[in-house]
């Protein structure tokens with residue numbers, strides 16, 4: 231198969247114009263995505279948005295209706311045909327790890343090796359376990375004698391056994407409880423980065439996507455709504471739906487003049503505004519701080535406490551600091567604060583906004599689900 235002329239040499243995986251329907255359901259509608267060699271991309275989206283279908287197309291388990299998949303310098307799916315899944319040099323880790331339950335850890339790992347027995351195989355099994363931070367004492371255990379996190383790490387080690395250049399991870403941490411999920415995710419991320427393996431993770435968990443990957447691709451109804459670094463997609467989301475999908479957002483009506491959006495939280499600087507006049511301005515809750523000398527006045531409506539911090543709902547009051555557009559206050563916003571006890575309902579507070587906001591078209595719809 232051909233080498234595409236426009237392949238960026240830093241890209242190890244490139245998808246161009248991928249379409250896929252199942253019967254009358256159009257699941258993927260023109261996906262373009264490039265993943266740099268040795269780097270990680272998280273594809274994040276709501277249930278049913280097409281994540282798994284996309285991963286299965288990259289793996290070679292599904293055929294795209296249109297578009298091309300290029301891995302390394304080889305087009306593996308496109309008008310010229312399909313390269314079989316087992317010839318793509320791709321590892322795949324599913325949600326449940328899918329270890330063989332009747333085989334030991336050592337046998338599960340050896341399954342992927344060209345030589346399954348002998349001292350070389352035993353040494354390689356130990357090396358693979360080491361890569362996922364597990365000692366040789368696990369070799370003789372069966373999957374049911376491991377924790378969920380250990381099972382997932384063995385599944386990753388098994389997928390690494392064939393030394394794939396590309397690792398595909400389909401919600402591999404979602405069955406783990408919160409603490410284990412974070413630790414396993416870190417261990418897996420470190421292992422893949424050290425091995426120089428290019429990886430694509432699909433997840434519906436925004437925090438997981440933002441913390442795991444160098445690049446985040448937000449998928450919505452079969453299309454990529456935005457692709458960028460975790461910092462950029464979180465702080466400068468392309469639209470309101472993306473903003474609200476990726477985290478909590480404060481969205482207020484505003485009037486944008488020059489690079490200042492005037493709203494109930496005062497005049498908010500906007501980075502490179504694309505429009506002027508009537509807009510909606512978006513801030514992340516952590517950008518609004520309680521400050522005794524802050525220019526914005528508000529009154530606490532209620533507090534939702536959950537450990538490291540609390541969500542404090544605040545009704546904004548008209549005050550000297552409110553925007554020049556003449557908003558009279560009355561909007562309610564939710565912010566985060568570490569000390570729930572200073573924010574009892576009815577308490578008057580003063581607020582300060584940090585950093586820049588993002589402006590969206592005024593008719594931006596709120597999240598509609600999928």
Ligand SMILES: Nc1ncnc2c1ncn2[C@@H]1O[C@H](COP(=O)(O)OP(=O)(O)OP(=O)(O)O)[C@@H](O)[C@H]1O
Pocket residue numbers: 252253255257275276277278279280281282283284434
């Ligand atoms: N083999 C198939 N035949 C028919 N429809 C399918 C098939 N595979 C997926 N679909 C449909 O395609 C849509 C996207 O499914 P997909 O599994 O890719 O989504 P997802 O984003 O991974 O969702 P989830 O997070 O729930 O796993 C769904 O509506 C699903 O029902």
